[in-house]
Amino acid sequence: MATIKEVAERAGVSVATVSRVVNHSGYVSNDLRERVETMMQMLDYKPSALARSLRRQETHTIGLLIPQLNQPFFSTLISAMEKTLFARDYRALICSSDEDAAKESAYIDILLRQRVDGVILVPTGHSTESIKRLLRAHIPTVMIDRDMPDLVVNRVLSDNYAGAYLGAQHLLALGHRQIALIGGPRHSQVLQDRVNGVQQAFRDFGTKFTPDLLILGTSPEFEVGYESALKLMQRPQPPTAIFALTDVIAVGVLHAAAELNLKLPEALSVMGFDDIPLANYVIPALTTIAQPIYGMGQTAVEILMRRLIDADRPPETIRLEDRLVIRKSTAPPPT
């Protein structure tokens, strides 16, 4: 690949002049500019981002550190961030921690070495240690979706507590009292907030939430939903509604219900959480708590960009609102 030096030599100018042309900076006569530009074309010259980054001390690259890449919630988030970054002329280095603290830590080291300009991450939540390394190195960082309360850092969160409250309220208002909760292997704090929101709604309705209605699984989310729902519905006193704490879990629940020949939503109400694109297309269409996934990704990038421009900007926390989206999977309980 041609270098700036070759271009300069063959155009009969100095490398500095070529650099000026490339960056549209400083003065350069039309005559020389043209000579340089045609020579760049001829040689297929592409400036080395490496050399430029080394010199400028900035890479225009952001690290995206995400627990899983093939989950609808995360892939939508990634898609949103990529689009926003591209529009701002930044690139994305993609890193999957696989919910594993060691891999997360390894990737943080890599990002440090790569001298990324910033990091957006959904922490595994297993440890703050590696994230602290990031902060000590003064890398602008935005945490998204999951919180780690004792860190001083930018955050973009959705209001899981309020969202779950909304969901539970909807079910309670429909008349349900036997409402089971199914949570997946995802980060415990998010889960906890949602459980808390549900419990508060129960309290506000003057009803008691019994712990035997809360099921937490460890297998992948589809399976958790499927297996838990199967067990739940075989109890002597099966619930009249299931609040799945993610949409993917809800899909598993729907599948179990179909297998048991339950007519939805009459025999069982199912509520999800997230509002992934699929939610509108399962059968029946899923009533769910919509997180503004795309907006979360966009906002995270924007906060990071602001921080990149103004290094002294104090960390901010943005908590986006969740909405109740009523579709076809919820109804009053059977009488």
Place this chain on the structure above:
Amino acid sequence: MATIKEVAERAGVSVATVSRVVNHSGYVSNDLRERVETMMQMLDYKPSALARSLRRQETHTIGLLIPQLNQPFFSTLISAMEKTLFARDYRALICSSDEDAAKESAYIDILLRQRVDGVILVPTGHSTESIKRLLRAHIPTVMIDRDMPDLVVNRVLSDNYAGAYLGAQHLLALGHRQIALIGGPRHSQVLQDRVNGVQQAFRDFGTKFTPDLLILGTSPEFEVGYESALKLMQRPQPPTAIFALTDVIAVGVLHAAAELNLKLPEALSVMGFDDIPLANYVIPALTTIAQPIYGMGQTAVEILMRRLIDADRPPETIRLEDRLVIRKSTAPPPT
């Protein structure tokens, strides 16, 4: 961030020695090694990948250029490639072309400037021009999923023709003759291969495939499936089976069928293509043609790695087999 020079000065050695310690290359006495290592710890020294890449003329970074990031097929593919790359100590720069030739071209330029060691891409298929730029620059490249026949390049494909043949054969063997095909906005060549496979199966069964049973949509896949199925089933002679050319489309079809109160699979058989994780959890569980998605990602990386080691390696094309996975969404036609 500390530099190698600072480490060298404070450890009282030359930068070359520090470099030796970092890379475990050449001779360095235990005494000095320890002095250097403790100093690296103290200063939180992380070697700059930028400087190293500039000097070594390799970045250990691969560009992943994909049409969409939030489609199950692609996100599974990305996940597979990330895992394989991480295991080999390579990083992934993620690029979404959004099925747009201009963005694809822009990203290829970026990857060239970033001096990535290689590129794995699913071409939009709108133009070969930008990909040719990649090849002219001698960047090791692997094309995946979609073919562009006139390029001399590594490929990892699945046998869409044979897969579609298998699917049609299954439906025909069940007794279906009115089999509709629904194709989405995805790349035309893949689509065409699948259509051809189906037509061949029809011929081999001595049946005629009529073009009015082929529907091609442009909206997102869920919608294409939903809307096309709705129209299809309102015809005077509705099909007894629908072969959706991707699983996501099939989900849309299932949704439409449910809305029309069709009992599946008795009233209508539905077949998908891809075997995304979701396929097993829709209702009824989707009979589909399984592409080895994970294997395709893995294979693409492996081919690239071989090419990285041996620059003269001739391009190879690997065509992985598709399998028929029979679940619950297909049955003999109503009599």
Place this chain on the structure above:
DNA sequence: ATTCGCGCGCAAAACGATTTATGCGTCATA
């Protein structure tokens, strides 16, 4: 006729690593 300012271009010093060539003791061998 100086001097100043300005438009334009160049040389050279960074940036932070790797790697080659070289130097300097020390020990064994002729």
Place this chain on the structure above:
DNA sequence: TATGACGCATAAATCGTTTTGCGCGCGAAT
């Protein structure tokens, strides 16, 4: 006592840019 050989460490060149400081020539002002 030379003479290598060897072990260890260093200085300096290099990768491909950006950017600072400097210089040159020319027209205008004093």
